[in-house]
Amino acid sequence: MPFITTPIAGLQLFQPRVFKDARGYFFESYNADIFKKAGINSVFVQDNQAKSGKGVLRALHRQTGDAAQAKLVRVIQGSVYDVAVDLRPGSPTLYEWYGCELSAENQQQLFVPRGFAHGYLVLSETAIFSYKCDNYYAPKTEAGLRYDDPAIGVEWPDLDVDYLVAKRDLEWPALAMSAKI
Secondary structure, rough: EEEEEEEOOOEEEOOOEHHHHHEEEEEEOOHHHHHHHOOOOOOEEEEEEEEEEEEEEEEEEEEEHOOOEEEEEEEEEEEEEEEEEEEOOOOOOOOOOOEEHHHHHHEEEEEEEOOOEEEEOOOOOEEEEEEEEOOOOOOEEEEEOOOOOOOOOOOOOOOOOOOOOHHHOOOOOOOHHHHOO
């Protein structure tokens, strides 16, 4: 199987089979049968794409309740440091995080199950980030965690530029004070 197990149950790294020749490369970025064989039965209903510059940190977002989303994330151009934080009640890895580099070069994708907060930091001069969601965006259910919350302790890479973080992402409550978890 083209999946790499992470230390957090349900969070899986997908390494597609890439066919390269003089013309370039080809790979299936998604095949429902392959994902089902790996135990991923999500039906994706929405695709999103974002372009950002080096140092942009899109914080730890999630949607709550019936609007929770599983995501399949990848980078089309450039590279990012991608992070998922387990917020599933009762999970043996509750509040643990996993980070990995996703890039156009390594072509890996991360499957993020429902119940996780997710974010990424752009490492390259620019990056195009794409992701599939298994539920529609519902702004009223959006929640998040501060990217620098000491209770979580994400180890973001040091860059030669300051992080650029949206104001609302800086205003998410610390884990110890969050009423949305």
